[in-house]
Amino acid sequence: MGVSTSSPENSFASKGISVVTVDFPPVNALPVDGWFALADAVRAAGRDPGVRCVVLAAEGRGFNAGVDIKEIQARGQSALVGVNRGCFEAFAAVYECEVPVVAAVQGFCLGGGIGLVGNADVIVASEDATFGLPELDRGALGAATHLARLVPQHLMRALYYTSRTATAAELHAHGSVWRVVPRAELLPSALELAAEIAAKDGELIRLAKSAINGIDPVDVRRSYRFEQGFTFEASVSGVADRVRDTFGTTGTTGREEA
Template sequence: MSQPFHTHLQDGIAELVFDHPPVNAFDSHGWAAIAAELERLGADAEVRVIVVRAEGRGFCAGVDIKELANHPERIVAVNKGNYDSFKAVHRNPKPVILAVHGFVLGGGIGLSGAADILVASDCARFGVPEVDRGAMGGGAHLQRLFPVQKVRHMYFTGEMIDAAEAYRLGAIERVVPRAELRDAALEIARKIAAKSPAMIGLAKEALTGIEDGNLEDKYRWEQGFTLEAYRVADSQEARDAFVEKRSAQFNG
């Protein structure tokens, strides 16, 4: 089975590049592979910094809704893949920089909220369509990016915000044209890679340890509500409507 990404290492900088047309939406196997690769890179002594970016129309559209529409029982495997991937970024011993463009949805939000540094192209759009897809999740990571009321507005309405607004709210380090996105991420990565790996490793562990609350525990709490949502008929209807490209019809 081919992987939905490729990896490249040069001068201590590892690039993990999503490349899964048309929208970089990953199934349960894809998320598991992403988590495993991030963990492998974090354990590689030659890697000093990790840059995650993407080819195609957008950074990441989240999970493969078609898989879940056809196999709702795979929600447990998808949940695990998401959890492991986000944790592999947040708890990675190496700094992780995300370079995002186009749509950043669902699992893309989870990765972004878990990252150490975020750069974005001016075409980037951030959103959590979970409620409209019959699921939950992503709120903990979204709240690591934006203020709590903004998170709730985005979550309840499904409305997206652009890179300029995300920058204004303090989530993004730099906004650049799409053609300059990779260079912007690598410029930051080179500055970090030039420093003592031991000192950077200690800094990452220290900074993660002083965060307010435990991100992984918060996300695990959310995932329980995804399983609960899947027991509601509206959840299946939401996924069916998305796959069939029609408006959902909810009862009461």
């Protein structure tokens, strides 16, 4: 359980690809330490001069279910501050990774998962993948910055206000998902794309990543930090606890949020 880094097996091993895998059963809802571990792993992979592309993957039935609400309920404000900082670091690590990041997404991608894939360079998704921000149902706010990188503005607002999800096929139609494949083909497809990227000159691909980030019309770090202020306001005002308490009585896992 945790975050691991490996090189792909067989022919991909010598092609400059690093795979960062998240595994926090049962639903990949990350605790505070998990977000920081993920940030460290992605940054370390990007700094490795032998790496020219990073694949961000996950074990289990879903890619990411956000943060662990039970940890916040148990630890209170200290956990909220910790997870805010952890998510900020993890999202920034993906965006600022020195080489392109390919996200391989299966099953649910919720809350903090949107922050990760929204900051990735390319997304490959399985046919059963769904994307959404259940924040308003979980007593939180945030990651609209990243959802807006996946869907058009008005759809982003509708998804955000309703807590509904979009399918991988729908995101593919909007151009934000590169390929939609059967789940069994997800990692091989992500590695195939990563190998194509990693075949480029290592120094040039790093310059390309910096250049593309430099012309981005939205400062994702600043935008997300602004959103986090309202998440904290909801917490200190008591609104977040009121919503979380209601959520906890609905029979769900109580573990999804960003």
